[in-house]
Amino acid sequence: MIEAHNLAKRFGPITAVSDVTLEVKEGSILALLGPNGAGKTTTVRMLCSLLKPTSGTATICGYDTVKDAGKVRGLVGLLTEMPGLYGRLNAVDYLEFFSKLQRISKQSFTAHSRQLLEYFGLWEYRNRAISTYSKGMRQKLSLARALIHSPKVLVLDEPTSAMDPYSAKTVRDYIKDMKKDGRAIILCTHNLPEAEELADRIAFIQHGQIRAIGTSEELKGRFLGPPSFVAMFAKPIEKSVVYHTSMVQIEEWSPYQVIYSTSEPEVANPAYISHLVSSGAELVKVAEAPRRLEDIYLKVTGSND
Amino acid sequence: MIDSISASLIITKREVRDILSDWRVIIPTLILAVIFPTIIVLGIRWGTPFMAHIDPTAAVGKAALFGAMMSAFFPTSFSLVIALESFVGEKERNTIETLFATPLSNAQLFIGKFLAVMTLPVLLSNIALSIYLFGMWWLLGTTVPASFVLLTVLLTLSEVLIMVAGAVIVSSQTATIKAANLLASFIIIPMALAVQGQVLIILTGYGYILWFMLAGFLGIAAILIRMGITVFDREAILTRENDDLNIFSIGRKLSQLWRGTPNSAFDETKVTPARPYYIRLFLLDIPQILSMQKIPILVTFGMLVASSLIGVVFAITHPIPMGEINASAVFRTGESTAMGMQLDAGSIFLHNVRNIIIAAVLSIFTFGLAALIVVVATFGLVGFLVGEAAIAGVDPGSFVFAFLLPHGALEVPAIVLATALSLSIGMSILSPPSGVGFGENLLFSLVNWVKGAALFVPLFLVASIVEAKVTPQVILWIFGQM
Numbered sequence: 001m002i003e004a005h006n007l008a009k010r011f012g013p014i015t016a017v018s019d020v021t022l023e024v025k026e027g028s029i030l031a032l033l034g035p036n037g038a039g040k041t042t043t044v045r046m047l048c049s050l051l052k053p054t055s056g057t058a059t060i061c062g063y064d065t066v067k068d069a070g071k072v073r074g075l076v077g078l079l080t081e082m083p084g085l086y087g088r089l090n091a092v093d094y095l096e097f098f099s100k101l102q103r104i105s106k107q108s109f110t111a112h113s114r115q116l117l118e119y120f121g122l123w124e125y126r127n128r129a130i131s132t133y134s135k136g137m138r139q140k141l142s143l144a145r146a147l148i149h150s151p152k153v154l155v156l157d158e159p160t161s162a163m164d165p166y167s168a169k170t171v172r173d174y175i176k177d178m179k180k181d182g183r184a185i186i187l188c189t190h191n192l193p194e195a196e197e198l199a200d201r202i203a204f205i206q207h208g209q210i211r212a213i214g215t216s217e218e219l220k221g222r223f224l225g226p227p228s229f230v231a232m233f234a235k236p237i238e239k240s241v242v243y244h245t246s247m248v249q250i251e252e253w254s255p256y257q258v259i260y261s262t263s264e265p266e267v268a269n270p271a272y273i274s275h276l277v278s279s280g281a282e283l284v285k286v287a288e289a290p291r292r293l294e295d296i297y298l299k300v301t302g303s304n305d
Numbered sequence: 306m307i308d309s310i311s312a313s314l315i316i317t318k319r320e321v322r323d324i325l326s327d328w329r330v331i332i333p334t335l336i337l338a339v340i341f342p343t344i345i346v347l348g349i350r351w352g353t354p355f356m357a358h359i360d361p362t363a364a365v366g367k368a369a370l371f372g373a374m375m376s377a378f379f380p381t382s383f384s385l386v387i388a389l390e391s392f393v394g395e396k397e398r399n400t401i402e403t404l405f406a407t408p409l410s411n412a413q414l415f416i417g418k419f420l421a422v423m424t425l426p427v428l429l430s431n432i433a434l435s436i437y438l439f440g441m442w443w444l445l446g447t448t449v450p451a452s453f454v455l456l457t458v459l460l461t462l463s464e465v466l467i468m469v470a471g472a473v474i475v476s477s478q479t480a481t482i483k484a485a486n487l488l489a490s491f492i493i494i495p496m497a498l499a500v501q502g503q504v505l506i507i508l509t510g511y512g513y514i515l516w517f518m519l520a521g522f523l524g525i526a527a528i529l530i531r532m533g534i535t536v537f538d539r540e541a542i543l544t545r546e547n548d549d550l551n552i553f554s555i556g557r558k559l560s561q562l563w564r565g566t567p568n569s570a571f572d573e574t575k576v577t578p579a580r581p582y583y584i585r586l587f588l589l590d591i592p593q594i595l596s597m598q599k600i601p602i603l604v605t606f607g608m609l610v611a612s613s614l615i616g617v618v619f620a621i622t623h624p625i626p627m628g629e630i631n632a633s634a635v636f637r638t639g640e641s642t643a644m645g646m647q648l649d650a651g652s653i654f655l656h657n658v659r660n661i662i663i664a665a666v667l668s669i670f671t672f673g674l675a676a677l678i679v680v681v682a683t684f685g686l687v688g689f690l691v692g693e694a695a696i697a698g699v700d701p702g703s704f705v706f707a708f709l710l711p712h713g714a715l716e717v718p719a720i721v722l723a724t725a726l727s728l729s730i731g732m733s734i735l736s737p738p739s740g741v742g743f744g745e746n747l748l749f750s751l752v753n754w755v756k757g758a759a760l761f762v763p764l765f766l767v768a769s770i771v772e773a774k775v776t777p778q779v780i781l782w783i784f785g786q787m
Contacts, residue, residue, distance in 0.1 A: 011544060012554060048406055051540050074408040084399030086319070088326045100315045101407040145403065 001026045001184035002047060002153055007056035009042050009208075016042040017208040020056070024153075024201075029175070029185040031199035033192070033293075035301055039208035040188045041081060044155050047186070048076050060153050074102060077151030079159055081188070083142035087131030091122055091141055094130060095148050102149035109148070116144040119174060121167070135162040143171060147178075154178060157188040172198060192293040202293070204300040211300045216293065223296045226263035228289035231273070232256060234282035241279040247272050259289060312409055316417025321424050324387055333383060338429040339436060342376040346440030353445070369441055370507050373449050376437035377430045377461040378500060384426035384465055385492065388472030389485040391418045392542055397482060405539045415473070415537045419530070422469045430461050453512065460503070460519050466526035468492055474533045480545045528672055558745060562752040567593040570749050571738060591760055594726075594753050601673075601725035601732070605680060609721065612681040616688020617695075624696050654769035657716070658762065665727040665754055669747070673731025676724045683720070699784075707783040712772035719764035726754040726761075 002024040009017040017039040024030045032040050045051040047058055049069035058065040060072045086094055092113060099109040117123040120140040125133070130141065139162050146154065159175065160168035175198055179185060189195050195202060196216050203213040212219055220227075228251060236255035243250055247268045248260040262268035269286070277283060324330055349368045356368060395401040404414070434457060441447045449457075471492040472485075479485040499518075506514050562570055564582075566589050595602075660679060667675030687709065694704040733750035 013557075045543065050402065050405055050543060070408040070410060073406055076406070078403070078406040080399070080402045080406075082399040083403060084395075084401075086323065086400060088323055089319075097315065097319050098403070098407065101312065101404075101409060103408070142403075 001061055002030075002058075002186065004043075004047065004058040005056055007043065007046055007053050007058055009039075009046060009051060010054045015208055017046070017053075020205070020208075020210055022203060022210065022213065024184040024186060026184055027179055027182045028200040029179055029187055029198050031187045031189060031195035031202045032205060033189065033195060033202060033297060034205035038206045038301075040205055041157070042208070043205065044078075044157065044186065044188060048078050048155055049073050074149070075151055076153045076155055077146035077149065079143055079146040079154075079156045081157040083139070083145075085130045085133075085138055085141065087129060089130055090128060091117060091126045091130065091144075094141065095145060098145050099148045104149050112148060112150065113144070116147055120144055120170065136164060136167050139163055140167060140171070143174075152183060154183055154185040155188075156185065158190070159187070160189075160191065160194060168194075192297060196293045204297065206301050212296070219293075219296050220291045223299050224291050226261045227265060227291065228259055228261040229265070229269065229286060230289050231258050231260070231276065231281075231286045232284045234284050237276070237279075237281045241276065241281065244279075245272055245275060247275075309410075309413055310416070313413045313417035313420065316404075316409075316414065317421040317424065320391075320418065320421030324421070324425055330383070330387065334380065334425070334429055337380040337383065338433040341379050342372075342433045342437035343440060345372040345376055346437060346444055348372075349441070350444050366447075367508055367510075369445075369447050369449050370453055370512070371504060372441070373434060373437060373453065373457050374460070374500075374503060374507065377434040377457050378464065380429040380433045381426040381461060381465045381468070384422060384469050385472050385489055387425070388422040388469045389476050389489055390482050391422055391473050392476040393479050393482050393485050394476070396480070396542060402543060405543060411537045411539060412534050414539070415477070415534050419469060419473055419533070422473065423465060426465050426469075427462060430465070431458065434458065434461075456512075456515055456519065460515060460522065463519055463522035463526055464496060464499070467522060467529060468496055470526060470529035470533050474529065474536065477533070477537050477542055555748065558748050559752060562749055563755075566590055567597060567749075567753060567756075571745075586756060586759055590756050594757050595722075597753070598722070598725045598729060598757075601728040602721060605677070605721050605724045605728060608677050608680050609684045609717075612683075612685040613688035613691075616685040616690075617692040618688075619685070620689045620692025620696065625693055650770040650773040653772050654766050657719075657765045657769065661720075661723045661727070661761075661765075664724070665730055668727040668731035671731060673728035676727030676731065680720065680724050703783055707780045708776065711776045711779050712768040714768075715764045715771065716768035719761040719768060722757060722761045722764075723754075726750070726757045730754060 002022070004020055004022050007017060007020040008015070020039070020043055022030065032043065034040050042051065046053050047060065047065060049060075049065045049072040052066055061075050063071045063075065065072050086097070089097070095113045095116070096109060099113070104112075114123065117126055120143065122137060122140060122144070125137065130138065133141065139159075143156070143159055146156070154175075156175070160171050163171065172194065175185065175187070179198075187195060187199060199216070201213060201215055202219060204211045204219075212222070214222065226249075229248075233256050237258070239253055242253050242258045248262045250258060250260050252259040260272070262272075265288075273283065273286060349372050352368070392401065395404065409417070434454070438449060438454065441449065472489065475485050475488045475492070479488065499522075503515060503518065506512065506518070566585070664676040664679045690708075691701050691704055695701045730747070730750045733746040738746070
């Protein structure tokens with residue numbers, strides 16, 4: 001649904017984006033992560049036909065983002081990083097304005113706007129001027145605006161920023177529903193747990209280039225190595241017992257704890273745990289050591305600075 | 306077409322609603338539209354006895370016309386405030402990107418904003434004029450002629466069109482409202498001068514000239530609207546971060562355009578042939594420039610011919626009274642050649658080059674009209690002289706052959722080329738090629754002018770030598786014996 005091939009954008013002597021190639025299929029979410037100024041917004045603007053690429057091509061639902069710009073803008077729902085709103089309008093008038101620009105019939109608008117405002121908890125405030133809304137309410141209204149024309153493609157820049165945890169969960173759930181409904185979604189965020197929760201694939205972008213792209217597990221395997229496990233004991237255990245193995249790699253040992261890694265946990269874990277127990281270890285707990293997306297983020301972006 | 310306009314009207318409707326809900330706009334607007342015409346009516350009523358001492362017959366009439374024009378114009382002045390922030394204001398409030406992310410074309414966005422800014426000032430102007438006309442009839446029993454009311458309505462409309470189009474262009478080309486306000490002086494000052502001109506015309510009693518002024522204003526408005534639609538670029542608006550004039554960037558661009566051939570100016574894939582520059586300039590660059598200037602050359606040549614003919618016709622219809630000047634003697638004796646002999650080649654050359662440079666610079670601000678005016682004035686005068694010579698009994702063919710042909714054979718092509726290049730400078734900001742900013746296109750046309758100067762300046766130089774040394778001899782040869 002979203003395809004980009006070797007996209008590049010230069011502003012005079014400055015290269016904002018170079019050689020970006022990505023694909024987002026129907027019913028999937030790609031999270032675009034990277035530091036400020038990495039090229040996320042420029043990439044997204046090119047995909048939304050707001051900027052013309054200096055080189056490379058991109059298509060949305062088969063439509064070229066340059067040649068069919070108007071069509072593309074009708075297919076994409078964009079939530080910008082800093083969504084300004086027309087403060088003197090109320091929520092309904094605001095949504096109606098954009099629905100008219102998107103050529104949505106009055107009937108469809110009435111039903112859909114109510115559904116969106118109710119879902120995001122704004123229905124009872126619909127007649128109030130937007131200037132009186134809180135930050136979170138504005139963010140939710142902006143999201144409703146991006147969704148008002150039921151776009152096939154969604155590009156969401158920080159969709160849950162400024163929201164309370166309940167509202168943020170509501171929005172995340174809606175995004176998941178959109179995905180189930182077959183939409184292709186690009187999510188730009190600095191909220192890494194959110195990216196991990198929602199995205200099927202994650203792309204790290206820095207200095208205008210995609211440094212890494214893949215599923216969360218693929219990226220963890222590539223950048224953090226095989227998964228690590230922590231085994232904790234009730235009584236001290238001999239070092240020789242812990243190290244008497246070729247099944248796993250021991251990373252750290254202490255009398256009450258051992259941290260080991262293996263690329264084949266399904267095979268190695270049962271065998272190694274049996275070995276420990278049969279050697280007299282009083283096992284309290286075995287758990288996978290947390291491997292955070294943040295570590296990959298720091299590794300990918302930090303090493304290249 | 307209707308569908309296209311209806312999309313623009315969606316923006317217009319929202320904008321108008323937004324303007325009407327802003328008390329900072331509404332209060333001064335009401336003052337200008339209701340209170341101001343009332344003050345003018347009262348001022349005329351109280352001032353009439355004093356004015357009658359000066360011009361008893363025309364005082365009230367002229368004051369009534371002046372008042373009508375002012376009443377209609379003042380409410381339009383605030384249109385600049387709204388127009389200047391039409392795009393840049395949305396950019397500052399972060400609403401522009403969501404608007405740009407809709408399927409509307411650049412032209413639809415521009416027209417939508419343009420109509421929104423136009424609507425209220427025009428409406429208020431007509432309300433103010435109506436209040437004024439009613440007040441004049443009610444308090445003074447004076448009616449303004451219907452033709453003048455129509456002229457006032459149209460003139461005000463054309464002025465609003467110019468101010469709004471100019472301001473919307475400024476708004477779409479700046480990064481901050483502050484910068485847009487600073488640039489507004491380029492609109493305010495010429496408009497203020499134009500309004501003063503209108504007042505003078507009314508007071509001197511040559512009201513019919515205002516119809517010509519109206520035609521000129523409508524022409525300028527059409528040019529500005531066309532320019533606005535052409536230079537409107539949502540990408541540039543979104544990505545413009547500041548309004549600093551980057552001298553280094555301009556220098557780099559000028560250098561790139563100077564080193565490259567005209568055909569490769571905006572195409573980075575085309576490689577500029579590596580030859581000694583001065584050879585390439587004449588073999589590649591100038592032929593390419595000439596090829597690009599076909600239409601400006603044709604326009605210039607057309608103006609040259611037309612103005613020459615008008616000059617001849619003017620001479621026939623307004624001949625110099627023979628009793629005052631013995632034109633025949635002037636043309637027949639070598640008297641006139643003495644004038645030519647007093648001029649040296651250097652003065653002629655410097656005079657020509659100076660005029661061409663001034664015309665080129667003024668073309669930037671007048672869409673190329675300044676350059677055409679030089680041609681029209683020069684060749685109008687030439688045509689007039691040929692006509693007068695004919696009236697004096699001198700064979701026009703001999704006159705042209707003696708007085709013009711020797712140096713004109715070189716000077717006329719030089720003038721046509723230089724004027725065409727200056728015209729291109731003026732037009733460059735109106736219609737840059739797709740993907741090229743008007744600033745970049747202006748630099749391109751300036752570089753082409755300088756490259757073209759490598760051809761027309763030597764032509765002027767040789768022509769001036771011929772004019773100083775050869776032309777007088779030819780005149781003496783042909784007319785000296787008569």
